[in-house]
Amino acid sequence: MTDSACRPPLADLVLPCLDEAEALPWVLARVPAGWRAVVVDNGSTDGSAEIARALGATVVYEARRGFGAACHAGLLAARAEFVAFCDCDASMDPGLLAPMAARVAAGEADLLLGRRRPQGRGVWPAHARAGNLTLARMLRSRTGLRLHDLGPMRVARREALLGLDLTDRRSGYPLQMVVRAADAGWKVAETDVPYLPRSGKSKVTGTWRGTWHAVRDMRRVLAEPPGTRPSPAEEVSA
Template identity: 80%
Template sequence: MDVVLPCLDEAAALPWVLERIPPGWRAIVVDNGSTDGSAALAHRLGATVVTEERRGFGAACHTGLLAASADIVCFCDCDASLDPALLVPFTDQVARGEADLVLGRRRPQGRGAWPPHARAGNLALARMLRRRTGLRLHDLGPMRAARRTALLGLGLTDRRSGYPLQMVVRAADAGWRVRESEVPYLPRAGKSKVTGTWRGTWHAVRDMRAVLAEAPAPVAVTR
């Protein structure tokens, strides 16, 4: 399995994250313009390091997907808020053919793990997603797993904060079986670039609303 880890100044979190990559899996750290030595540290810790100069969460995620080679590819934040070891049952569901896309439903652990404004924005988007696709999801978090070829077939185009949502929307349009699994959500290491501020959350919600407004795109249905 390959795990894509988009990274922007996460040197404080990288050791914790990388030591929790399941044995035999490959960590693909996508450096998105770090200035704190994240790329060099990830390389020393044994990760495959890829550079994406275009700023944006989606740009980093998609570059990691293109760099992956495993049949099943996972995504996880690189800030120590989510434990990549918990991806094992996600990939098991995909491998057994029980689901085509498995998402992590975040359960905050401790004060500060999930700021109220970020949680409110996530809830609003989940409701809009339900109206758009019929999927009854509770979270649009970054932790997920699916088959690489199928993901590429979705033709994802968003390169900003809307990338995770576009993945779910297009998967739903293609008839994928989308499942949720609960995962503990920890206070992140360092300052969030997206949900740590009202401004960051507003930009993320704006990007995702634009995704929801898109007309259904023709996508490959092979899974």
């Protein structure tokens, strides 16, 4: 085995995946150089896992359905200092995560989120955007963070994320990450990212029903009482 094969990747990119065979080639072609793509198959029936493996990704299987379950399985499988998350539906370019990770490494933020900026009409359905805005306002009230989006694109240090002890395994996972990071005193920031027309139909916010379920899961997270969490520096050094 070569030295390069033994070295950890510059970052691990977690890509939760449920029937994204059409989008995977586009997504994986844009993974930053030196990064490892961790595709978490959450019960696909369209050959997504086989396609991802053939394109060089590490494939992890998570039998329990749920966005949070897939994301957390990817976090547990990560081994790099930095872990990034991105949807696997070609709605966001994974290549944008490299400069985001650089900002975290430089100490500008402990958790950096991608604020979605729709590219064209109909990219972000009105019901999904309304639900996101409502949750962002509730998040500000709960944490004081002036964020505008709770989107899935984000990056942070792996050990610090593990120290948050995330428990949600459904749609509330991304919000719980932000809430617990805020409670721990992290620097949480956001940066604009283009939001493109996704490939296929959304499993979460493509319908009013899906959006309602996501908002319900996230409201439950916001109802959690603040807890005492170690700071990112303490978690990394522990």
